[in-house]
Amino acid sequence: MAETTKLVIAIIIALIVGIGIGYAAGMGAVQTVTTTTTVTVTTPVTTPSPSPVGPPVTLTVVGPWSGGEMEAFMEVLKAFEEQTGIKIEYRIYRAEDLASVAPPQFEAGMAPGDVLITPWGWWIAEMGKKGHLIDLTGLVDENEYVSGIFDPVKAEGKVYGLPFTAWAKPGFWYRKSFFEQHGLKPPETWDEFVSLLSELKGILGGPPIVTGDGVGWPVGDAAEHFIIAFGGPELQLKLINGEVKFTDPEVKSIFEEKLVPLLKEGYFSEPIEWTRAVELWWKGDYALYFMGTWITGMVEDPDDLGIFPIPGTKGVVMGTDYICIPKYTKHLEEAKMLAKFLATEGQRIHVGTKAGKFATWLKVGIEDHWAPMQGVYKFVKEMQPVPDLDDAVGGKWQTLFWDQMKLLWVEPDRLDEILTTLDENFPSE
Amino acid sequence: MGAMRLEKLSFLLPALLLIFIMVIYPILATILLSFNIDIVVGAKVSDKPPSLENYFKAFSSKELLNWKGVETGTFPMGALIHNALWVAIHLPITTMLGLLLAVLLQNVKGASIIRSLIFLGMVVPMIVGGLLIAFSFDKDIGIVNFLLNTLGLKMFVKTWTTYPDTALFALILGSVWLWTGFSVVTYSAGLASIPKEIIEAALIDGAKFRTILFKIIIPLLKPVTVAVVAMTIIWDLKIFDIVYVATRGGPGGASMVLSILMWDYFARVTDYTMSATIATILTFIILPIAIIWVKLVMRGR
Numbered sequence: 101m102a103e104t105t106k107l108v109i110a111i112i113i114a115l116i117v118g119i120g121i122g123y124a125a126g127m128g129a130v131q132t133v134t135t136t137t138t139v140t141v142t143t144p145v146t147t148p149s150p151s152p153v154g155p156p157v158t159l160t161v162v163g164p165w166s167g168g169e170m171e172a173f174m175e176v177l178k179a180f181e182e183q184t185g186i187k188i189e190y191r192i193y194r195a196e197d198l199a200s201v202a203p204p205q206f207e208a209g210m211a212p213g214d215v216l217i218t219p220w221g222w223w224i225a226e227m228g229k230k231g232h233l234i235d236l237t238g239l240v241d242e243n244e245y246v247s248g249i250f251d252p253v254k255a256e257g258k259v260y261g262l263p264f265t266a267w268a269k270p271g272f273w274y275r276k277s278f279f280e281q282h283g284l285k286p287p288e289t290w291d292e293f294v295s296l297l298s299e300l301k302g303i304l305g306g307p308p309i310v311t312g313d314g315v316g317w318p319v320g321d322a323a324e325h326f327i328i329a330f331g332g333p334e335l336q337l338k339l340i341n342g343e344v345k346f347t348d349p350e351v352k353s354i355f356e357e358k359l360v361p362l363l364k365e366g367y368f369s370e371p372i373e374w375t376r377a378v379e380l381w382w383k384g385d386y387a388l389y390f391m392g393t394w395i396t397g398m399v400e401d402p403d404d405l406g407i408f409p410i411p412g413t414k415g416v417v418m419g420t421d422y423i424c425i426p427k428y429t430k431h432l433e434e435a436k437m438l439a440k441f442l443a444t445e446g447q448r449i450h451v452g453t454k455a456g457k458f459a460t461w462l463k464v465g466i467e468d469h470w471a472p473m474q475g476v477y478k479f480v481k482e483m484q485p486v487p488d489l490d491d492a493v494g495g496k497w498q499t500l501f502w503d504q505m506k507l508l509w510v511e512p513d514r515l516d517e518i519l520t521t522l523d524e525n526f527p528s529e
Numbered sequence: 530m531g532a533m534r535l536e537k538l539s540f541l542l543p544a545l546l547l548i549f550i551m552v553i554y555p556i557l558a559t560i561l562l563s564f565n566i567d568i569v570v571g572a573k574v575s576d577k578p579p580s581l582e583n584y585f586k587a588f589s590s591k592e593l594l595n596w597k598g599v600e601t602g603t604f605p606m607g608a609l610i611h612n613a614l615w616v617a618i619h620l621p622i623t624t625m626l627g628l629l630l631a632v633l634l635q636n637v638k639g640a641s642i643i644r645s646l647i648f649l650g651m652v653v654p655m656i657v658g659g660l661l662i663a664f665s666f667d668k669d670i671g672i673v674n675f676l677l678n679t680l681g682l683k684m685f686v687k688t689w690t691t692y693p694d695t696a697l698f699a700l701i702l703g704s705v706w707l708w709t710g711f712s713v714v715t716y717s718a719g720l721a722s723i724p725k726e727i728i729e730a731a732l733i734d735g736a737k738f739r740t741i742l743f744k745i746i747i748p749l750l751k752p753v754t755v756a757v758v759a760m761t762i763i764w765d766l767k768i769f770d771i772v773y774v775a776t777r778g779g780p781g782g783a784s785m786v787l788s789i790l791m792w793d794y795f796a797r798v799t800d801y802t803m804s805a806t807i808a809t810i811l812t813f814i815i816l817p818i819a820i821i822w823v824k825l826v827m828r829g830r
Contacts (some may be wrong), residue, residue, distance in 0.1 A: 499797065
């Protein structure tokens with residue numbers, strides 16, 4: 101009995117000590133958070149200057165690019181290193197990985213990098229609202245940028261992200277040489293588009309459009325193009341704002357009458373990992389590929405690239421990568437220098453590379469862009485830019501949208517169920 | 530005598546302390562968090578009043594349990610059913626395959642090399658395993674579809690992981706390949722411990738292979754089977770990495786499992802109380818299996 105009592109006492113003591121340590125750890129984390137209060141930049145930081153004498157600073161930059169896209173971005177970072185003497189370490193985190201990895205680290209008062217870059221403005225606004233990011237209001241002049249570009253990264257009147265270069269998802273890419281070889285030309289009406297698909301299917305003996313996959317975003321992009329083509333840019337905006345439901349007759353008819361028949365006819369391939377899809381399309385296994393403008397930097401001969409939207413399309417999805425700074429950075433001033441550089445002169449360098457991007461800083465001219473992108477720029481400029489649907493809504497719904505679109509691609513008969521699921525899970529706020 | 534016991538206890542205390550801090554406390558905190566009770570002062574993980582709200586939300590969510598899918602036999606059926614299917618299919622296949630291969634390889638020359646090759650699946654990091662599964666079931670470059678094509682089964686040739694009716698099965702079959710190494714090696718170790726005299730005596734008495742297998746080997750391997758079954762069920766219920774890499778629970782949630790759901794709430798939505806709720810549900814499903822296993826092992830000892 102005495103032994104049992106002792107054991108029970110020991111356990112209770114251990115439990116109390118354990119909980120005490122847990123409390124202390126919790127308090128410690130909180131203290132870290134409260135001592136590093138949000139910094140509001142009221143005066144714009146001027147041109148980057150060499151860092152003051154002291155131990156060399158190395159900034160960790162987290163971005164979504166790998167391969168050729170990364171090489172293009174490294175040119176920008178190299179220019180910054182040369183100008184400032186600040187060393188940069190670049191780490192690759194896809195947007196979805198960063199959104200998964202960073203929040204738990206933030207809660208623990210840490211960050212995966214000093215400067216984070218992601219295309220998801222909603223995520224930056226959300227993290228900013230939770231107090232994990234530095235307020236960058238005033239770091240750059242918002243009037244020098246494309247109108248409305250700061251909106252996704254604003255929360256409670258503060259700017260938590262700066263825009264980097266932008267991309268567009270304008271339509272179906274094709275190889276001019278392939279079309280010339282088969283005597284084909286881009287369609288000018290919906291009927292011509294459908295006839296072209298039929299003809300291409302005959303030529304290729306299989307689906308003419310390759311469907312990109314990864315976590316699902318390329319499938320979602322293609323679906324959005326149909327929404328914008330037949331519902332106009334305003335329908336896309338209404339869907340983003342939750343003013344129209346997916347089961348609304350107008351939206352449903354676009355899927356039912358335009359997209360689903362093409363899926364059932366076998367004009368789209370099964371979802372294939374999107375970079376492998378580029379290779380397959382380029383070597384002629386497929387004729388068309390719905391993808392963003394960055395594809396220009398991924399092909400051997402960008403001069404052989406042609407593009408057309410669904411005939412009659414008036415809007416184009418445009419998006420940008422945003423730069424933000426976690427408030428847990430140990431090199432705040434250097435991080436701000438880099439953020440400002442990337443949002444301004446860094447853009448000029450980036451658009452001159454094969455990144456396949458446009459500048460959002462209006463001081464960068466069309467002549468600063470890589471030659472193949474200048475043509476694409478002119479093409480896109482004719483259309484009304486609209487935000488990416490799933491990027492704008494964000495959260496869990498974003499992956500749900502991709503996942504449901506992947507389901508639609510392979511089982512188009514389940515359209516009703518898919519649209520209902522999208523409505524049921526659409527965020528209420 | 531009392532001083533002696535206290536001395537012994539003092540040796541035990543550091544370990545107990547660590548267990549409480551690293552295991553018991555996080556488990557308790559997670560369970561309480563699932564009821565919106567936040568015991569980590571200052572962290573403010575939950576700002577909702579204590580309630581059963583998260584459990585109502587979880588069990589009314591189609592992601593956890595989709596009755597319509599269950600009734601019609603179409604995917605998604607919900608993470609709970611998917612995990613149950615995983616156990617129902619994966620467990621018997623890996624257990625039987627492991628036993629069969631271990632017995633067959635017992636007297637084969639170079640068996641250790643073959644066993645090592647089978648065990649490779651266990652050595653491969655599960656993230657790589659997930660990628661291998663995705664590639665293996667790819668329509669154009671996958672070995673599975675190549676074999677199906679070769680066997681003339683063209684109607685089954687497709688990228689299995691992109692279709693709702695096959696995604697889960699592709700993952701389960703891939704998991705069989707990855708996990709069978711464990712059961713083969715465990716059964717092989719068990720077989721090595723069976724005295725040869727028993728088998729030889731049976732052979733002298735004229736017993737056939739089937740009789741030896743069912744009357745001697747399988748009964749004597751019962752403790753090993755208990756271990757294999759328990760470990761496999763636990764593996765099946767907490768399966769995460771290969772699903773995350775190969776399908777991420779899709780398409781349309783057709784291969785969603787509990788641990789992915791928990792991760793989504795944790796990392797994607799940053800709803801820590803819902804994540805804790807799914808974690809608690811998962812724990813309470815696994816716990817009885819673990820307890821039964823421990824009891825059987827103790828009884829066997």
